[in-house]
Amino acid sequence: MSEETAGILEGAVPPARNPHLYGHQTAEDFLARSYRSGKGHHAILIEGPEGIGKATLAFRFANHVLSHPDPATAPDHLTDPDLNSSVSRQIASGASHNLLHLARPVDEKTGKTKTAITVDEVRRAGHFFSQTSGTGNWRIVIIDPADDLNRNAANAILKILEEPPRRALFLVLSHAPGKLLPTIRSRCQSLRLSPLGDSDLAKALAGLGTPLDGGKMEEMVLRMSKGSVSQALKLLNYGGTEIISAFEEVVAADGPTARKAMHRLADVLSGKDSEVIFGFFLEHLGDHLIDKARNAALAGDLPTADRQAKLVSDMTEKITIAQAYNLDRKQTILSILEAARR
Structure with missing residues (x-):
């Protein structure tokens, strides 16, 4: 597994190789016009929910800049990358000398993606700039996502953002910008992307060879994915719909029936190669608890609202702790499910 393909879902296309983007024309036009003006910001914070196209937009804009290094002669709009051009081929293969993609690295010993972007990864940016400083070309760093920077890495990035090299462009991606260092946010120009509408989501899935086939399944995918292509792929290709149904059974059942349902669900979520669906379940459970807390608060039942909100932090x-100490995942899941049923 390469770092360029690590974390790519089944049925998805790595953003560096994806020639299509749906639903973000306004953001594309803004970036193109800003670049052409010659007054664009050196750091763009592209924010929005996970899986809606932030990374694809970043690589698409990087391709635009590197294909048109003179802003004054660049088009005022972004076009689908020419996959046969040398710029596009270099970006797609991760071989561009003018583009650095910072993401969670793959652990060489385990073959798994590490849990954070470390300061060692950020040092690559310093080396990248020193190696290309005499070329006069644009140098672009995509941080994907900045949410994964640990504290030391975030501080190291901040130092570069405070004194950016000439003709440097940072595309900083974030699913939750409120969690970033305020000083990082203040050094960037914010560009917020919205979740995809149903039509654009359907087009994006069809473009990936996973068309929606109508009926109740399509209705459920559109509703549960909340405008995110990655969530839709988890529902369709990773058994996400079955996980949701199994969790609803756990919540609705009582006594021994509930216990059996909990064990069946825990077995699936703790099985081999279950990382993606386990993460999906945790997101769904978090949303479920937050919705219960919100509904309780709206009904004036503040004790219940507080209890449900606390369950979210307890679950996290x-x-x-379970991941840090490599505890038995099934028992952790059973404990969480038991608390969620109360």
Whole structure:
């Protein structure tokens, strides 16, 4: 597994190789016009929910800049990359000397993606700029996502953002910008992307060879994915719809029936190669608890609202501890499910 393909879902196309983007024409036009003006910001914070096209937009804009190094003669709009051009081929293969993609690295020993972007990865940016400083070309760094920077890495990035090299462009991606260092946010120009509408989501899935076939399944995917292509792929290709149904059974059942349902679900979520669907379940459970807290608050039942909100933080803490100490995942899941049923 290469770092360029690590974390890519089944049925998805790595953003560096994806020639199509749906639903973000306004953002594309803004970036193109800003670049052409010659007054564009050196750091763009591209923010929005996970899986809606932020990374694809970043690589698409990087391709535009490197294909048109003189802003004054660049088109005022972005076009689909020419996959046969030398710029596009270099970007797609990760071989561009003018583009650096910072993401969570792959652990060489385990073959798994590490849990954070470390300061060692950020040092690559310093080396990248020193190696290309005499070329006069644009140098672009995509941080994907900045949410994964650990504290030391975030501080190291901040130093570069405070004194950016000449003709440097940072495309900083974030699913949750409120969690970033305020000083990083203040050094960037914010560009917020919205979740995809149903039509654009359907087009994106069809473009990936996973067309929606109508009926109740399509309705469920559109509703549960919340405008995210990655969520839709988890529902369609990773058994996400079955996980949701199994969780609903756990919530609705009582006594021994509930216990059996909990064990069946925990077995699936703790099985081999279950990382993607386990993460999907945690997101769904978090949303479920937050919705219960919100509904309780709206009904004036503040004790219940507080209890449900606390369950979210307790769940996060349990998962963090279980991962840090390599505890039995099935038992952790059973504990979480038991708490969620109360």
